[in-house]
Amino acid sequence: MTGGHYLLRAILGVIANVTWTPGFVLRTLKKPLGRMKKARVIGVIVAALLVGGVATAFVVAWQPALAAIDPRAPQSFDAALVKRGRELAAIGNCNNCHTVHGGKNFAGGLAVPTPFGAIFSSNITPDTETGIGRWSEEAFRRAMRSGVDREGRHLYPTFPYDHFTHVSDEDNRALYAFLMTREPVHAPPRDNELSFPFNQRLAVAGWKLLFLRAGSVRADSAKSAEWNRGAYLVEGLAHCGACHTPRNALGAERVDAAFAGGDVDHWRAFAINARSSSPVPWDAQALYAYLRNGWHPDHGTARGPMAEVVNNLSAVPASDVRAIATYMADISSIPAQDRKLRGEAALARVKSAAPTGADSPGASIYAAACATCHDSSRPPPYGGINLALSSTISSPDPRNLANIVLSGVRPVEGERSPIMPAFADSMTDAQLAVLLNYLRSRFTDQPAWTGLEKVIEEARRRQTASLAPPSASADKMQ
């Protein structure tokens, strides 16, 4: 936040605290208003407040345009800085929102659905007309810090600057260098589809006032350097909470429910705090392996939007991924003793799994369609995850399971990678419900899901581009 903001906040604070007593108002204005009628006095006070409010709002909302620069030649950026920027962009998962499936990298155009309407991601290639080619580093930094574009317009917080505000100047410099050396793509931005008053950017200023806490993540001297690095990344660039934390009515993350689970497209971003429903509790080691490789034998495989995330994380320094895992494991709080015991029980149950039979339709489907991979002695990632350990089946939300069973897992071109067939065409919604219910009852001790057929029907409808196979080793990081 700029100095102006602080000043304004201070002024407002003073005004709010000092003046907001009718007595004070009246006493101060007693003399000049003495001769005026009471109604008129009130009218003047209200007008003054309105003017003051609008002026305040204007001062808060109005952001100056920063001068357009001549685009810098890509060669002028230090190669090491660009490389660092690439790694940071991978952690920030920038390409995931700023690239439309099948489109050019970072050219924007992806529709992000919000409760207020669809917002389209912007073109952050260095194109001079439709991208950020004329942005100075200062302008870029301001966008990351405060969600304001070069021309001074407020950006919608679908661009998670409430997290990116924590990114250091040094890292912003690297990110800037990386983006400015990408291939410029001429792709005019698409108009957002927001209803009034959300389509008024000034409204965002109010949102920011309420929810944007600018500045860096404060280090905790009691914790290790790795933990602190993890905190910096998780709360900042990696913006995990943007998916994994529930939001309030105004679309801001609920600070009181950090990492308690969220929704992305038609996927559930699981609770990754103490409310996690995974049969075997996560620890830092498991989390590291999962984030790095995209799977863990005791938990499952990253699919849907998370697949892109782990894909990107496979290309960044291992130490950064380890830091993220360390921090996350710590703040998601040590699992309670009973959860630990249940985890052990789940693992034990896996070892003594009963042979599959054909005693019920669900069992028959499982035996023929699933068991060959999911009940083999072959460990993940090439043997299917043992379903008794799957977070997806234990989750209160069946959407992810429906998504995966419908779409399967497609192979990565030319690389060793898991393959799961898609079952959308071989099972009706009713049949899928039979299967999912069977999996739920057989592999968990959780209560049955409700409304399953509707979820399946919706999942089928929403088979989105996020189900396309992730391209290996940062294919989109161009």
Place this chain on the structure above:
Amino acid sequence: MNAPVILDRRKVLKGGGALIVSFSLADAFAQDQSAPAAAPSNPPPQSPPGSLKTTPYLDSWIRIDADGSITVFTGKAELGQGFKTAFQQIAAEELDVPFASLKLVTADTKLTPNEGYSSGSNSTKDSGTAIQHAAAQTRALLVAEAAQRLDVPAETLRTENGAVIAPDGRKLSYGDLVRADMMHVQAQPSSRLKDPSTFKVMGQSIPRVDIPAKVTGGPAYVQDVRLQGMVHARVVRPPSYGAELVDCDTSAIEKMPGVVKIVRDGNFLAVVASREFLAVKAMKALTAAAKWRETARLPKIDELPSVVMSLPSQDTTIFERSDPTVTGLRTIESHYTRPYQAHGSIGPSCAVAQFVGETMTVWSHTQGVYPDRQAIAEMLRIPPASVRVIHVEGSGCYGHNGADDAAADAALIARALPGLPVRVQWTREQEHAWEPYGPAMVTKLKASLGGDGKIASWNFEVFTNTHSMRPGGAGCLLAAQHMANPFALPAPKPIPLPEGGGDRNAIPIYNFPNAHVVHRFIPDMPIRISAMRALGAYHNVFSIESFMDELAALAGTDPVEFRLKHLDDPRGRDAIEKAASEFGWRKGQQAPADRGYGFAFARYKNLAAYCAVASEVEVNRETGRARLVRAVAAVDSGQVVNPDGLINQIEGAIIQSMSWTLYESVTFDETRITSTDWQTYPILRFDAVPDKVEVHVINRPGKPFLGSGETGQGPAAASIANAITNATGKRLRDLPLTRKRIKDAIDA
């Protein structure tokens, strides 16, 4: 084993050229269209051409019945290359009968000649040639018979549509003419063949006779064989090489629905059930019940090239030429490596066997019914005459895959269930884990350029296992190795030149004043290997043709021009020029950004078909992903029998080689093979298929048939590698050229 040609060492030392000459001279004479006016400059060969050498009686090949129906026999097997059609064309042409009137019987130890293996791209050369001559001589005999009966000179008679016709219109059908034992004569060394300009079916793209059934669900494969009372078996293979079955409680499995028998013989374990899916279930249970002691110690996969080079080897200099007047000024050296690669047949191996009385009949997709019969008989300790092996098509095998082993499995199990037809179907995992792979190889190349920009000296060393462990001996069969009284794996032997195995195409076809080629034959086989399409030629040509580009770059010469500078063989030059011109290859050309052009050429085995491939590859510099965009090939196979069939084979070779070259390597840990399905051994899928593959056929009417099934693999690989270098400026020498390797090279 294909009968190797006995080699005159001196002829070989001339670069193999003399051998080529002697071959083509002999065959040229044999294929002379009309009796030569003057005496030939070379004496005629004494033995008839092709497989007629070993099976000289005409009626072993062609049988004409009194009703006029004609059956043609070949000892070769249809592998999906279209042989059934090609041989039918050849026979129909030389017999002068309608194409559809013939019936072709393929490899069957009871019915057909013994032609060893359908391998080495020798089928058309050996069997096609035999059929061609047998048919021509059969027709000649029929004409002679008709001349006698009609009392007219033979030269006045003509043949058409299965009949001999006199000038006055009198007609005698072949069926009329045939009398007992008339065809039971030995073939002559030479035949009067038809003039290619009069061909009616040879040289035509006759639609394949096997495709209609394959696209309408007709029975076509060994997997479709269904016999009365047939039972279904599944083998439980060990988890690794040499594992011992220490315990197996089969009591529960014996009680499973449909289970007929459990066969256990030492480390060989199988379950038989009345229905296939019940066999699958029983196999899963039996797999879980089996306890193995594993002892395998596999090489460290990350150190494979150095492991290969450190194993003891038997070294032979296979080519030497020296001209001290030519000296090199600048020298470069490169090493190229290839991992183990799998055949990866789409249909896992399958066989059916039935033991009735004293006879074991096996239906198998083996490439060699006679050798497999030999091995199975040895394994069962019964005379070979008691075993009949009938070839039925499987999916493409691309060499020695699990077919022979599945046949042995079926025979061993069938012996335990006399009278019942037993069908063995391998699983996908078994095919991937147990098939014998194409061996890992290392080549070391060193060459120097003279002041004239040409190669002054050339050194080539190839480190390799044998490329054939085909049965042969029972010890080559898995079942025989695993049984309680096992057979030992026979000592590996190199395939002799000029065919060669690991040294196939190691001798360069180019003219180098100084050249030295060494074959380092490695007997130790830590991983099971055998013949895979093109054998050593894939890696040797990849190495030679990559290195030629490296030298061309050093000389500052265009790659195509550089090759032509060193090549005398006119047919080779034609193939190179054709591919280059059809591609639009221009000296000093510049590919668009992120793309590269590459070229490569070879003559398979230096005596079979010529193939040149020009390619355009697209490389994503950020990810390292390479994709073949366009390939243009030229192929010279001598007299073309079926042009479309040939084009199909070359297209397929290019695309298959692209998959090998960009993606494929067998993986293993210290004990087990870990690439056991399509997840862990990925091959080409449609998302990376090229935009365009063109094949231009250079037909040589009247010239000998040249084997073409394997000629595209090496050139395609090198062409792609050279195109990647052209696109990125970096040279990759370790197969496969994966995305990661390309990316690392770009970043380096």
Place this chain on the structure above:
Amino acid sequence: MAILKVNGRDYTIDAEPDTPLLYVLRDELRLNAAKFGCGLGQCGACTVIVDGKAVLSCVTPLVLLEGKQVTTLEGLGTASEPAPIQRAFMEEQAAQCGYCIAGMMMRAQALLQKNHKPTDEQIRSALAPHLCRCGTHMRILRAVHRAARLMDTADLWPAEKRSAQ
């Protein structure tokens, strides 16, 4: 016991409900086209059409087929009266060993039934689950385009026999 509708006929099948359709087709009904390639859903050789959609029969148990129509390659046409897709593959000679072809054709047929004029991209995408080891891909793509044209000329009744070229 289950009733299975295949190629327009009803069959009574005596097999457990968890039996994959592939084994029922091949072993009970003796239909050859659908092939065993992997049993893992990785290669597509077992593909048939169920209620108009292409499915992998090796991972589709009998219990899922109640009331549904199964179509195999045999149900589309015969060698003497081939369906457009079969004619197209024959005319393009789109096969080497041919083992993968039946599965490819069923996937293509399902695509063409929904999309009469697929682009090259769409065909490649539809065939993504299928492997061909011989490298017949170029011909397979040409054959599918050809089949689209054949279907487009509204000749869904294979009227005349075609003789060899």
